[in-house]
Amino acid sequence: MTEETPFRHESIWHMIAAPTVWTLHFAIIYAITAVECSKIGTPDLARLSILGLTVLALALICWIAWRAWVQWDYLDDQDYVHDKPTVEARREFLGHAGFLLSIASAIGVIFVAMPALFIETCL
Amino acid sequence: MRGPAVVLLPLFVLCSCDGPQSVLDPAGRDAEVLATLFWVMLAGAVVLWVALNGLIHFVTRIAPRPLNARAAEALIIGGGVVVPVILLSILLAYALNDMPRQRDKGEGLRVEVTGHQFWWRVAYWPEGAETPIVTANEVRLPTGQRSEITLNAERVIHSFWIPALGGKTDMIPGRETRMSLEPTRPGEYRGQCTEFCGESHAYMAFGAVVMEPEAFEEWLEREAAPAVEPATEKARRGAALFLSEGCGGCHAVRGTAAEGQVGPDLTHLASRVSLAAGILPMTEDALRNWVRDPAEFKPGVEMPGYDHLSEDELSSMAAYLGGLE
Numbered sequence: 512m513t514e515e516t517p518f519r520h521e522s523i524w525h526m527i528a529a530p531t532v533w534t535l536h537f538a539i540i541y542a543i544t545a546v547e548c549s550k551i552g553t554p555d556l557a558r559l560s561i562l563g564l565t566v567l568a569l570a571l572i573c574w575i576a577w578r579a580w581v582q583w584d585y586l587d588d589q590d591y592v593h594d595k596p597t598v599e600a601r602r603e604f605l606g607h608a609g610f611l612l613s614i615a616s617a618i619g620v621i622f623v624a625m626p627a628l629f630i631e632t633c634l
Numbered sequence: 635m636r637g638p639a640v641v642l643l644p645l646f647v648l649c650s651c652d653g654p655q656s657v658l659d660p661a662g663r664d665a666e667v668l669a670t671l672f673w674v675m676l677a678g679a680v681v682l683w684v685a686l687n688g689l690i691h692f693v694t695r696i697a698p699r700p701l702n703a704r705a706a707e708a709l710i711i712g713g714g715v716v717v718p719v720i721l722l723s724i725l726l727a728y729a730l731n732d733m734p735r736q737r738d739k740g741e742g743l744r745v746e747v748t749g750h751q752f753w754w755r756v757a758y759w760p761e762g763a764e765t766p767i768v769t770a771n772e773v774r775l776p777t778g779q780r781s782e783i784t785l786n787a788e789r790v791i792h793s794f795w796i797p798a799l800g801g802k803t804d805m806i807p808g809r810e811t812r813m814s815l816e817p818t819r820p821g822e823y824r825g826q827c828t829e830f831c832g833e834s835h836a837y838m839a840f841g842a843v844v845m846e847p848e849a850f851e852e853w854l855e856r857e858a859a860p861a862v863e864p865a866t867e868k869a870r871r872g873a874a875l876f877l878s879e880g881c882g883g884c885h886a887v888r889g890t891a892a893e894g895q896v897g898p899d900l901t902h903l904a905s906r907v908s909l910a911a912g913i914l915p916m917t918e919d920a921l922r923n924w925v926r927d928p929a930e931f932k933p934g935v936e937m938p939g940y941d942h943l944s945e946d947e948l949s950s951m952a953a954y955l956g957g958l959e
Contacts, residue, residue: 614715618719622722622723622726625726625727625730626730626733628730629727629730629731629733629734630730630733630734631734632734632737
């Protein structure tokens with residue numbers, strides 16, 4: 512893993528990738544629902560878009576979570592204390608944090624999309 | 635003894651939450667749903683609160699020894715992630731499930747309410763009506779049916795809320811919003827503007843009266859009729875003053891020369907439960923004080939004061955207005 516991506520131990524971007532997907536998911540469906548409701552008047556297309564974007568966001572988050580899990584490398588040494596000033600501890604800490612943030616982001620994405628499941632009108 | 639008192643105190647506070655403007659004392663279908671939602675959410679919150687504090691009590695007082703790593707991990711992941719996610723998911727799904735019902739279409743009667751600074755124009759459109767029956771500062775609804783409410787605002791944003799009957803909806807200038815209400819229990823309730831709209835926002839309320847369908851029909855018929863003639867000599871003097879002082883430039887009293895549309899319609903003023911949008915009782919005293927200086931009760935009101943009139947003239951005016959049943 513370290514050979515493939517040698518910079519991951521010093522990049523926090525990987526750690527916050529999942530919350531970024533959650534943010535974009537929220538912002539985009541907020542905008543398209545508003546636009547579709549005002550231009551078309553029925554939310555059918557908006558609900559479909561929300562479904563599509565939610566599936567996409569969850570797939571992305573799953574992929575990010577998998578990469579973070581690999582970076583954490585938990586099964587190798589079952590280590591979740593990363594307090595050494597070493598490349599390995601930094602890499603595993605960022606992977607660990609990224610993995611937990613992926614879980615939070617997946618829950619966030621699902622909660623954001625849930626209203627579209629129940630609410631069938633624009634107003 | 636302190637313990638039980640602290641636990642019971644909030645219960646007494648909650649038990650006193652009845653009255654004409656309480657979400658916990660519902661008189662309509664939508665308000666019942668919202669009240670149930672509140673109690674369910676409160677129950678969920680109490681369960682979480684007791685569990686969390688019980689846990690703190692357990693680990694600090696009852697068994698203050700270190701847990702083994704596996705138990706600690708189970709506690710953190712189970713108590714910190716799994717249980718809250720499950721609880722929140724259930725509560726969210728339950729709340730969302732109720733939301734579409736708050737948007738049901740009304741049938742039959744439509745009531746059009748327009749927010750002004752700081753009063754409400756209320757127009758009733760019975761099914762098939764071509765012209766509305768216009769009144770102000772009071773919303774009356776029949777039981778047993780879902781009435782459509784359409785909402786507008788004249789200059790600034792207001793929000794329409796009758797807590798005993800349902801949720802609130804914003805009124806936005808240039809855009810019609812809607813809601814519907816299905817009252818179940820006849821009675822006198824109170825509505826309130828719930829979006830800050832200027833100096834007298836807090837004084838922008840209204841009476842909300844729920845009636846049996848037959849009583850409502852009779853009331854609406856009376857409301858559609860022109861104003862009654864002043865009955866006494868004093869009231870006739872008041873009626874003449876009303877016109878000579880120019881009140882009719884802003885206010886309409888149907889059946890007379892007063893046809894203004896700027897302020898509230900006064901055709902059946904005295905049959906309303908309150909004066910000045912829910913802030914004064916409908917008495918001749920209050921009418922006299924209001925006409926003399928409206929800004930004393932409602933800062934920023936557009937109606938000018940008539941303090942140049944003598945007390946005798948103000949009394950005549952109050953007698954006239956107080957007779958407009």
